[in-house]
Amino acid sequence: MTYSRISASLSSPNVDVIIDMGNPFLNRTVDGFLKIGTVSASRVAAEETYHCLRKGSVSSHKMKETLKKMCKEGVYWGSIAGVYVGMEYGMERIRGSRDWKNALLGGAITGALVSVADKKSGDKVVIEAIKGGAVATAVEFLNYLT
Amino acid sequence: MTYSRISASLSSPNVDVIIDMGNPFLNRTVDGFLKIGTVSASRVAAEETYHCLRKGSVSSHKMKETLKKMCKEGVYWGSIAGVYVGMEYGMERIRGSRDWKNALLGGAITGALVSVADKKSGDKVVIEAIKGGAVATAVEFLNYLT
Structure with a gap:
């Protein structure tokens, strides 16, 4: 619920x-x-x-x-947050474990999806995926710090 | 440690x-x-x-x-993360409770400090403080979701 x-x-x-x-x-x-x-x-x-x-x-x-x-x-x-949270949960189910790699992968997929939705193409999609992964990993690490 | x-x-x-x-x-x-x-x-x-x-x-x-x-x-x-984590901890000590408002305040102070350090002034400092607070609050909410 x-x-x-x-x-x-x-x-x-x-x-x-x-x-x-x-x-x-x-x-x-x-x-x-x-x-x-x-x-x-x-x-x-x-x-x-x-x-x-x-x-x-x-x-x-x-x-x-x-x-x-x-x-x-x-x-x-x-929407971005919704996609990310869903993706991270999906990663957890697929990989069967809970760690920061879910965040990295979820963030990367979200970054790629968002940039495709924004009608960016080629290089930019990959760069956004890398950025998404990095931001999500950073957020995940901050969880344990604060 | x-x-x-x-x-x-x-x-x-x-x-x-x-x-x-x-x-x-x-x-x-x-x-x-x-x-x-x-x-x-x-x-x-x-x-x-x-x-x-x-x-x-x-x-x-x-x-x-x-x-x-x-x-x-x-x-x-x-550095930004260090300042933020420190600020959030400081807020927790000052306010005596752990909730998302620590993140909001810590993020706002960090945003203001970073924009001052970047030699921005006036309006921009406030806007960065608002952005910092919003991002930190969003991160805090994501903690509970994932």
């Missing part, structure tokens, strides 16, 4: 979203999408709020643009 | 580095530096190897450039 616990601000009003897709693979993917999508949308909101504070003005046009950007970035990063 | 376990390739020759700085804060920082620095240097090595394979030629000049780039990127990302 996917149990997404999302806190929207520092004073912690919690929004709990529970979605059960009936499949651990799908559950993880949806959970990753929701959580990272929310973080990404919040980042855009924080950045745009700062820009508004700097300029000292808020227009309804700007608000609309911000909302659009929040949705776009939320969906984009959420 | 800092116990850095670094695997350099998929066939896993392990290099174990043990460094004790006599202080948990410093130990974590050094550990983060070593681990993420290694990942980053490996990424550069993989990318450059791919470029060489594509071109089908390896020159000693290119090798030297790659080594230089590996060191530079390794130290750069290693």
